[in-house]
Amino acid sequence: MVIKGGVTQYQVGQKLGISANAYSKLENGHTKLDTERLLFILQIFDVNLNDFFKDFKDFKDFKDFKEK
Template sequence: MEHSILKIFAIFDFMKKKDYFSYFVKEEYQTILDKLVFIRQEKGYTQYQVGEKLGLSDNAYSKLENGHIKLDVQRLLFILQIFDVNLSDFFKDFKEI
């Protein structure tokens, strides 16, 4: 019983860490960021231009693309609107997890 309780506390401690969710979806998250960079470059946008449309500095947008600032769903959707890419097209080549 005591061993089980210690395991549960260890799991909760792990879950409290900042990168809990990133641990489980690290590869998929990086793939999303890589695809955003690819699309941005393909569309001919600079980080400054995209950051400006998002209300971010080019430095902040660079941090977003590099994974230093977490990309939330609302921001992802707005970026896809900027790039004129719909959500289903963006994710069509992703593997099922």
């Protein structure tokens, strides 16, 4: 599967040292994402950490986010 910027799950998985299947599980929330991997993924996609989390400010708590 091709994701943002024409990068495949396989390519991102390679950069993270995991399989495309393992990366897919991260994308779908079937596997927990540790901080180190999150930061590396943000780097791969050239996303600022503050920009990534700004969408969370509109939710009272994580429960509200999960329901949307």
